[in-house]
Amino acid sequence: MERILITGALGQLGQEFIKFFNKNNTYVLATDIRSPLKVLSCDFEIADAMDEKRIDYLIKKNNINVVYHLVAVLSANGEKNPFMAWEINMKSFQNIINLSINNGIKKIFWPSSIAVFGTKSNLSFVKQDCILNPNTIYGISKLAGERLIDYYNNKFDLDIRSLRYPGIISFDTKPGGGTTDYIIEMIQSLKNEKEYTCFLNKNTKLPMLYIDDAINGTIKYMSINKINLRVKDAYNITGFSITPFELEKKLNELGCSAKVIYNSDFRQDIADTWPKEIDDSTARKDWGWKFDYGIDKTLKVVFK
Ligand SMILES: NC(=O)c1ccc[n+]([C@@H]2O[C@H](COP(=O)([O-])OP(=O)(O)OC[C@H]3O[C@@H](n4cnc5c(N)ncnc54)[C@H](O)[C@@H]3O)[C@@H](O)[C@H]2O)c1
Incomplete structure (x- = not known):
C-alpha cells in the first residue's frame, strides 16, 4: 500500500x-x-x-x-x-x-x-x-x-x-506565480465581465x-x-498551444465582451524563451500518454 x-x-x-x-x-x-x-x-x-x-x-x-x-x-x-x-x-x-x-x-x-x-x-x-x-x-x-x-x-x-x-490550467486552485498564469486570469476576468490586462503580447503562443x-x-x-x-x-507532455489573442477570440465566441488590454511586462522575456509547441510522442509511445482536454473542452468546464 x-x-x-x-x-x-x-x-x-x-x-x-x-x-x-x-x-x-x-x-x-x-x-x-x-x-x-x-x-x-x-x-x-x-x-x-x-x-x-x-x-x-x-x-x-x-x-x-x-x-x-x-x-x-x-x-x-x-x-x-x-x-x-x-x-x-x-x-x-x-x-x-x-x-x-x-x-x-x-x-x-x-x-x-x-x-x-x-x-x-x-x-x-x-x-x-x-x-x-x-x-x-x-x-x-x-x-x-x-x-x-x-x-x-x-x-x-x-x-x-x-x-x-x-x-x-485549473479553476479550483490558483496558480503560484508562473508565466502561463495569464490564461486562468483572462478566462476568469472575462467570464466575470471584467476588463483584463494581459502581461504577455497577444501573439505569444505557449503550451498548456x-x-x-x-x-x-x-x-x-x-x-x-x-x-x-x-x-x-x-x-x-502537452495538451494544446494557444496565444492570448486566440484565447480572447474563443472567449468572445462564448459571449464574453469585456476588453483585453495587452501590456507586456518582464514575463514576456521569459515566454520568449519557452516553446510554442511540444513533441510528446516519446511519452505517447513509452507509457501511453494522451490528453483529453483541448481548449474547447477546457472552457466548457467554466462555461457550463
Ligand atoms: N503550475 C504550473 O503551471 C506548473 C508548470 C510546470 C511545472 N510545475 C511544477 O509543479 C510543482 C507544483 O507547482 P504548483 O503550481 O503547484 O506550485 P505553487 O506555487 O502553486 O505551490 C507551491 C507550494 O509550495 C509551498 N512552499 C513553498 N516553499 C516551501 C517550503 N520551503 N516548504 C514547504 N512548502 C513550501 C507553497 O506554500 C505552495 O503552496 C512545482 O515543482 C512546479 O515547478 C508547475
Missing part, C-alpha cells in the same frame, strides 16, 4: 493530487509552509521542506513510502529573487532525495517544466532530446534537477520520475494542459513498470 507524502501540497497541483488520492483511498500526508484555508480531506502538517529534521520525523511517524515533492518557486516569482529560488528549488529536492535514501523510500515524483528549454531548443516544436539552454533561474533549477534524477537513480537505485509540465490531464497523466506515468520508461529523467 502506498503512503504518500506531498510537499508544497497547498499549491495549484498539490490540492488536486490530494483530491485524486482521497478518491482512491490512498493515504496522504500533505505538508506546506502555510496553513490550509479550508479543511483538507487528508492529514496535514506544517513543514518547511528545507527543514530536513522535521521532514524526517514526519516520514518516520507516518510510514511514508512515496514522495510527491511539489515545492518550488515558479518562473515569474523566481526572477524576482533568483538566489532564493535556487536555494529553495535545489536544497529542498536534495533534502527529499537524501531522506528517501535514509528511510528506504524508492519512489519520488518531482515535476520538471517546459522552462528547461531555451532559445537553442527549436522553440517552434521542441523534441524530447534537444539542446536545453534555459534562461531563467527556475528553468536552470529544473534542468539541474533533471540531471540529479538520472544521477541519483543510478547511484542509489532510486526511482525518481519527472514530467516537463506545460502551463497548468488542463489539470485533470496533468493529474491523471502523472498517476498513469507513476504506475508504469520502470523497464518500459526509456527516458531516464523527464518526459515531454
Whole structure:
C-alpha cells in the first residue's frame, strides 16, 4: 500500500493530487509552509521542506513510502529573487532525495517544466532530446534537477520520475506565480465581465494542459513498470498551444465582451524563451500518454 507524502501540497497541483488520492483511498500526508484555508480531506502538517529534521520525523511517524515533492518557486516569482529560488528549488529536492535514501523510500515524483528549454531548443516544436539552454533561474533549477534524477537513480537505485509540465490550467486552485498564469486570469476576468490586462503580447503562443490531464497523466506515468520508461529523467507532455489573442477570440465566441488590454511586462522575456509547441510522442509511445482536454473542452468546464 502506498503512503504518500506531498510537499508544497497547498499549491495549484498539490490540492488536486490530494483530491485524486482521497478518491482512491490512498493515504496522504500533505505538508506546506502555510496553513490550509479550508479543511483538507487528508492529514496535514506544517513543514518547511528545507527543514530536513522535521521532514524526517514526519516520514518516520507516518510510514511514508512515496514522495510527491511539489515545492518550488515558479518562473515569474523566481526572477524576482533568483538566489532564493535556487536555494529553495535545489536544497529542498536534495533534502527529499537524501531522506528517501535514509528511510528506504524508492519512489519520488518531482515535476520538471517546459522552462528547461531555451532559445537553442527549436522553440517552434521542441523534441524530447534537444539542446536545453534555459534562461531563467527556475528553468536552470529544473534542468539541474533533471540531471540529479538520472544521477541519483543510478547511484542509489532510486526511482525518481519527472514530467516537463506545460502551463497548468485549473479553476479550483490558483496558480503560484508562473508565466502561463495569464490564461486562468483572462478566462476568469472575462467570464466575470471584467476588463483584463494581459502581461504577455497577444501573439505569444505557449503550451498548456488542463489539470485533470496533468493529474491523471502523472498517476498513469507513476504506475508504469520502470523497464518500459526509456527516458531516464523527464518526459515531454502537452495538451494544446494557444496565444492570448486566440484565447480572447474563443472567449468572445462564448459571449464574453469585456476588453483585453495587452501590456507586456518582464514575463514576456521569459515566454520568449519557452516553446510554442511540444513533441510528446516519446511519452505517447513509452507509457501511453494522451490528453483529453483541448481548449474547447477546457472552457466548457467554466462555461457550463
Ligand atoms: N503550475 C504550473 O503551471 C506548473 C508548470 C510546470 C511545472 N510545475 C511544477 O509543479 C510543482 C507544483 O507547482 P504548483 O503550481 O503547484 O506550485 P505553487 O506555487 O502553486 O505551490 C507551491 C507550494 O509550495 C509551498 N512552499 C513553498 N516553499 C516551501 C517550503 N520551503 N516548504 C514547504 N512548502 C513550501 C507553497 O506554500 C505552495 O503552496 C512545482 O515543482 C512546479 O515547478 C508547475
